[in-house]
Each structure stands twice: as structure tokens, then as C-alpha cells.
Amino acid sequence: MGTADDRRFEVLRAIVADFVATKEPIGSKSLVERHNLGVSSATVRNDMAVLEAEGYIARPHTSSGRIPTEKGYREFVDRLDDVKPMSSAERRAILTFLESGVDLDDVLRRAVKLLAQLTRQVAIVQYPTLSTSNVRHLEVVALTPARLLLVVITDSGRVDQRIVELGDAIDDGQLGQLRERLGQALVGKPIGAASIAVSELASQLVGHGGLGDAVGRAATVLLETLVEHTEERLLLGGTANLTRNTADFGGSLRSVLEALEEQVVVLRLLAAQEEAGKVTVRIGHETAAEQMAGTSVVSTTYGSSGKVFGGMGVVGPTRMDYPGTIANVAAVALYIGEVLGAR
Template identity: 85%
Template sequence: MGSADDRRFEVLRAIVADFVSTKEPIGSKSLVDRHNLGVSSATIRNDMAVLEAEGYITQPHTSSGRVPTEKGYREFVDRLADVKPLSTPERRAILTFLDTGVDLDDVLRRAVRLLAQLTRQVAVVQYPTLSASTVRHLEVVALSPARLLMVVITDSGRVDQRIVELGNVIEDHQLSQLRELLGQALEGKKLSAASIAVADLASQLDGGGGLGDAIGRSATVLLESLVEHTEERLLMGGTANLTRNTADFGGSLRSVLEALEEQVVVLKLLAAQQEAGKVTVRIGQEAQAASGAEEMAGTSVVSTTYGTIDTVYGGMGVLGPTRMDYPGTIASVAAVAMYIGEVLGAR
């Protein structure tokens, strides 16, 4: 990369920063006034002409300044040498806020609210996918001699409760056996393996009555919890933030909001990012291609995954206009994802 190319990138970086901040097209004079680029206004004008010819910036109106194009934003994001880390007090505040969540639902609700506030964009968090979860504990509670409550708790904090109606009354010693056998079959296994184990246990003990019948009925109910559901749950917050930047969407904000209501659109954006610890930025046409929704063409999506070192629980991120504070947004998404994983992994 020659010195002229490096200088032009500094000009592009300055244009991106000023446009994100001011929402106004940027001229050469304002670049000279605001940034110490070390060259004359004439040189900056020449650099801007080259950047425009190469498609990194464009002139929205005659006699106006320049604004970044999607290609310009892409170049800016790809060449971010480092993202400003959050301060120690900021990180401590995030961890404390998330760690005081009472359960999985509360932690994720807090994460969405926090991320929307930090980035001033729409925040989305996907509930832990069942296929990635391991059964941490199975609790069996007798509600009556012929009625049981099964509680499946996964390592991601997901809790599923099911009622089992027994055909016959079960004795206390049979309940203890039932609890032990099901616990041995399920606990410590991924949900896909656990579903096979409980089905095998039911077939082995299918005696048509007594404990075998109770195992069979319990297995039938448990399989509804263990087998991957086709639908996934999402939490979304901060949609009102988009209304602050209506002009950035070229009058199509309503179509963007309607697309966000289609859960499958958002799931596609999050599902495409499954590499733990990596933050992905999709800009404009890239967001449209990933989601399959034309309405996303005027947006940018910053996404990542959250979980433990060994397991990805789900995806999360923010969506907003292409005129976005990318360094700050990337830092916030990465930090919140890291701390969600820490909080859930420690429970």
C-alpha cells in the first residue's frame, strides 16, 4: 500500500467519521479544518476525486460535499486496525447489569435493552438453540400419585416444564427409580443424544405396566422438550431508535420495520454468523443477500455469537442504517456477547 493510497484511506476515514457524526455531505474545506491530514486542500480535493472515481464516495447533489458509499463503508470496516475497547467501568457496569438477571429470560431481556441503549440501534438476541444445549439436570416432582412434573434444565439456562399423566398410581420407591433412570439417561448429554437415550430407555423397560409404563409416558413427554423445535425465539429491542434516522432509509423505514417483524428474516441474519468470538459486519446489499429480504438493502447489521468457550448458544447483534458508528457498535456487540456467555456459563 503506497503513501498515496494510505493518505486517501485517511481521507476516506475522515469522511466516514464526519458523515456519521453530522449527517451532512463532507467537503474538502471541512476536512482541512477538522482533521490534521498534513496536506493541502488541493491535495485533499484530488484524493476525493480519486476516491469518487473508484466508488468509495459519491456526491449526492451538485455542488455538495461527498458521502461514503457501501463500498466506502466496507473498506473502512475492513481496515479498522483496532476497535476502541470499552473502559473498565463500562465493562464492569455491563457485567453487573447482566449478572443480576434472575434467569435466562431476564438476562437476555437485559442484554437487548443494554445493547439498544449502547448502540442506539435495534438490538436482537436469539434464545439459545436447543441443538447446542446439554441437559444439566432433570427434576421429577410428584404432583399427585398419578401425575408428575418434569423439569429439564440445560447448561444455557433454558428451563422447560412438562406434565406427565400416568396411567396408574406410582409408589414412592418407583418414583425414585424413575428419577434415577431418567437422570442417568439424560444428564450431561447434548439434547440430540439425550432424546435417543430416553427413547432407548423407554423401549428397554416397556413392560406394559408399573415402572415401564411410567417410563414410556415420561419419555413421550420429554421428547417434546428434547427434540429441536423448528421455530426459534428472538428478543428485539430499540426499534424506536430507527425513527431518529428516518432520512437514512430513503423513505423506506416502514418496509424495514415490517421486515423485522418477519422473524425468519432476522434469524437468517444471525444464523449466517456462527463463528464464536468473531464479529461480522454486513453492509447494505450484503445484509439483503444474507437475509433474503430486499428491505434490508439500506441497512447494516453487526452480529456475533454468544456462549462458552466450547459451545455457541445463539446469535445476537444490532441493525441500523449504513450510516453507523461502526467502531463503537462493534465494540459494544462484542462486549455484551462476551458477558452474556460468561453469565450464562457460570450458572
Template identity: 75%
Template structure:
């Protein structure tokens, strides 16, 4: 990059920084006064004219200063060499808060609350997708001699409980054998593979356990292949109302709120984030959703080193603190994955 290009990027960076902080168009005099750019105001004006001609900044009103365009934000984000990590106390506070969650639902609610508070944007977390989950443990609990409670626990923290009516009384020894058969077919397998394995158990089951195996397997298959509508946990929606001025087009804020309520658009954006540790920034029209115009979505996957459970991120106006938000989303996602993966 030439020295002129480097200087013009510094001018763009200064405009983005000031506009995010003040929400006011930035003029050349303001740049000279606030930033040590090392050139004259005339050079700054020439640089601003060049940036405007290239589509990185625009003049919202006659005789006003300049504001970044979506293209300008994209160039700024692409030039962020490295994300400033959170401090040790910040990381310790995040991990401690998440570890206080009593179950999967509580951990995700805490994650959303953290993201919304730290970024002052709308926070969204996708519940672990079933296709990515494996069966960690199966517990068989006798409720009566002819009724069992099956508890399926996945590696993403999901817990399903189902009752099986055996029809016949089962003894303690047979119960132990049944538990071993079912656990051997399920534990450590992805849900799809586990459902196939458990459905084939009856073929080789001992005659005296065949009925119990068939009834148990039927209930378990229904549990494993059942795909309820994917859910999102949302938090900080009220933060949008603090930034009403950022949604200047008629009906634009309402459209964003409708997209959040319907969840389909947001789920699609989060589902496309498949890499654990890589933060994706979509600015304005890059969301490819008409209702999301004027917004940016910063998202990443969360999970373990081997498995992505789902996506999480924040949504807000294109005028946002990108470096700080990227760092926060990355940190919270990392710790949510650790907390859920260790349970």
C-alpha cells in the same frame, strides 16, 4: 500500501467520521479545517476525486460535499486494525446489569436493552437454539403417588416442565430408581442424543418400572424434540425514527420495520454468525435482503467456549459508529455467554 493510498484512506476515514457525526456531506475545505492531514486543499480535492472514481464516496447533490458509499464503509471497516476495548468500569457495569437477570428471559431482555442504549441502534438477540443445547439437569418431583413433574434444564438456561400421569402408584424407592434411569439417559447429552437415549430406556427397564419409564420417556421425547419457532428479542426499534433521513428512498424505512416484524430475515442473518468472539459486519447489499437495503447489521455469536447458543447484534443505517458498535456488540455478547453459561 503506498503513501498516496495511505493518505487517501485517511481522507476516506475523515469523511466517514465526519458524516457519521454530522449527517452532512463533507467538502474539501471542511476536511482541511477539521483534520490535520498534512497536505494542501488541492491535494485533498484530488484525493476525493480519486476516491469518488473508485466508488468509495459519492456526491449526493450537485455542488455538495461527498458522503461514503457502502463500498467506502466496507473499506473503512476492513481497515479497522483493532477494536478499542471498553473501559473497566464499562465492562463491570455491563456484567453487573446482566447478572441481575433472574432467568434466561430476563438476561436476554437486559442484553437487548443494553445494546440499544449503548449503540443507539435496534438491538436483536436470538433465543438459544435448541439444537445447540445439552441437558444439564433433570429433576423428578412427585406431585401425587401417581403423578410426577419432570423439570428439564438445559445448559442454555431453558427450563421445561412437564407432568406425567403414571396410571399406577409408585413407591419412594422406585421413584429414586426411575429418577436415576432418566437422569442417566439425559444429563450431559445434546437434545437429539438425549431423546434417543431416553426412548431406549424401556428395553432394559425393570418390569415393575416399565410402565412408568414408558410414560415418562414419551413425555420427555416430546419435550426434547419439540422445536418451537425460533424467537428474537428486539429493543430500540424507535431508534430508527431518529435516523429517518438515512432512509431516503421511498418506503425503505417501512421495509426495514416489516423485516423486523417478520423476523425471518434477521434470524437468518444471526444464524449465520457461528463463531463466538468474531464480529461480522454486513453493510447495505451485503445483507442480501431487499428489505434491508440501506442498513448495516453488526452481529456475533454468544455462548460458552464450547457451545454457541445463538446470535446477537444491532441493526441500523449504514451511517453508524462502526468501531464503537463493534466493541459494544462483542462485549455484551461475551458477558451474556458467561452469565447464561454459569447458570
């Protein structure tokens, strides 16, 4: 790229930085005063005219100041040399805070709270999806001789508890056999294979008296648990942060809040994450969701040992601190995976 293009990108970078910090349109004089661009104010004005003509910046009203456009933010993000580095103390603080979570729910709640505080945006974490998990443990507890509690724990830390009402009471010996057979069918298998195995087990034991009936009833409940939920759960935090930047949304804040509440749009954006561990930035219309006009979504995945558990990220106005947000999203995702993978 030529020298003039490099210089214009530095002007664009300066405009983005100042606009994110001040919320005010940026003029050439202030750029020269605040940044060591090494050129005159007249040159900066000419560069701003070219950037405006090419659609990277725009004049919001009759003043001489300019603001970045979605195209300008895209160029800025695509040419980020590096993200803001986090200190070792900051990284330790994140890990320590997440490690203090007592279970999956607590770890994810802590992650959402932390990410919202770090970025001052809306933080989103998707609960681990069942389809990517293996069954780590199955517990069968007799609440009464004719009523059982099934507890399924996956390797992502997800815990599902279901009640099974039996047609007839079973004794301790039958309970032990039931626990052993279901455990052999499920434990250590991916969710899909576990679903097939428990279904086949129920078919094999049809007509085997009380144990067969108990396995059949337990299998029916387990299949409801193991089959992928049609609507995965999301945890959101920091929604009130959007109200600090109402003007950034151009009157569309209500539709953004509705989209967050409905979750469908956000789940689709998280599901579109193309590469594990990579942070993706969708700016404005790149979200392909009319309700999300004026927003940017910075997202990634979290997991352990190469396995993706779910998606996470933040939603905020296009006027956001992209380097800092990308760094924070990446760090929290890394440590969620480490904490859950170690349990």
C-alpha cells in the same frame, strides 16, 4: 499500498466519521478544517474525485458534499486498526448489570436492553439453541398421583417445563424409579444423545406395567422438548431507535421493521456467523435480504468454555458508528457468556 492510496483512505475515514456524526454530506473545506490531513483543500478535492470515481463515496445531490457508499463503509470497516477501547469501569458496569439477572430470561432481557442503549440501534439476542447444549439437570415433580411436571435445565441456562398426564396413578416408589431412570438417560448428555437415550429407555420398559407406561408418556413429552425447535426465539430491544434515522433507510424502514418482526431473516443472519467469538459486519446488500436494504448488521456469538449458545448483535442504518458498535457487541457477548457459563 502507496502514499496516495493511504492519504485517500484517510480522507475516506474522515468522511465516514463526519457523516456518521452530522448526517450531512461532507465537503473538502470542512474536511480540511476538522481533520489534520496535512494537505491542501485542492488535494483533498482531487482525492475525493478519485474516491467517487472508484465508488467509495457518492454525491447525493448537486451540492459539493459527498457521503460514503456501501463500498466505502466496507473499506472503512475492513481497515479498522482497532475498535474503541472500553474503560475498566464500563466493563465492570456491563458485567455487574448482567450478573444481576435472576435467570436466563432476565440475563438476556438485560443484555438486549443494555446493547440497545449502548449502540442506540436495534439489539438482538438469540435464545440458546438446544442443539448445542447438554442436559444439566432433570427434575420430576408429582403434581398429583397421575400428573407430573418435568423440568429440563441445560448447561446454557435454558429451562423447559412440561406437564405429563399419566394413564394411571403412580406411588412414591415408582416416582423415585422414574426420576432415577430418566435422570440416568438424560443428565450430562448432549441434546441429540439425550433424545436417543430417552427413546431407547421407553422401548426397554414397554410392558413393565405402571412404570413402563409412565416412562413412555414422559419420554414422549421429553422428546418434544429435546428435539430442536423449528423456530428459535429472539429477543429484540430498541426498535424505536430506527425511527430516529428514518431518512437513512430511503423509504424502506417499514420493510426493515417487518423483517425484524418476522425474525426469519435475522435468524438466518445470526446462523451464518462463521466463527465463534468473531464479530461480523454485513453492510447493506451483504445481508442478502431485500427487506434489510439500507441496514448494516453487526453480529457475533456468545457462549462459554468454547461452546456457542447462540447469536447476537445489532441492526441499524449503514450510517453507524462501526468502531463503537463492534466494541459494544463484542463486550456484551463476552459477558453474557461469562454470566451464563458460571451458573
